[in-house]
Amino acid sequence: MLRRVVDKARHAIALRELExxxxxxxxxxxxTEGQWNLISDGEAYIHAWSWRLVGxxxxxxxxxxxxHRFGLPKPINAVEKFNTALGGEPVARVEVSSITxxxxxxxSGGIRLEIPTRSSGYESWSVGRKEDFSTLFVGANGGFL
Structure with a gap:
């Protein structure tokens, strides 16, 4: 069941569950057709509208x-670059802004995946369970549900 996380204590509990x-x-x-799924080797997946890897x-x-080509000989394949850049590095920490x-x-290798909230009204990411495609968390303006 989704619930809006409205106070710091509930935010901390939800964050621990996500971690x-x-x-x-x-x-x-x-x-797939402009939509991104970031699949974990565990039970979770992340659906995101946009993301960036920061080194x-x-x-x-x-x-x-x-x-996109950006003047290069061939277009960038963001899927390949994402998977190559992470190279199987495990997640070390998770953060969710309680404001945005x-x-x-x-x-663990120092790369940071950022998934920004892009709207004041729509969600920009969700985390779910692969086995039944249930949605567990939704990122939205003001924290997460």
Whole structure:
């Protein structure tokens, strides 16, 4: 059952539940018709409208880069760049802004996956369980549900 997380104590409890699903797991990207699924090697998946991987002082790749050339010999394959950049690194930490609902996932190798909330009214990401496709968390303006 989804519930809006409205206070700091409930935010902390929900964050611990989210961490339990993701910490120690790896993520693999898949794109289908402009929608992104980040699949864990555990029981969870993340559905995101947009994301970016941030390394040391730069953006490694972003979902919006997918299939754009940017003057390169061939278009960027953001799926390949995502999966190569993470190289099987496990999730080390999870953060959710209680103000914006932005999701940040930090990997043991230092790369940070940022999934920003892009709307004041619509959700920008969700985390669910692969076995039954149930939605457990939804990122939205003001935190998460």
């Amino acid at each position: 339990a699903l993701l910490i120690g797991r790896t993520l693999t990207a898949r794109e 040391d002082n730069h953006i490694v790749v972003a979902s919006e880069d997918h299939e 609902g932005d999701l940040a996932i930090l990997f």
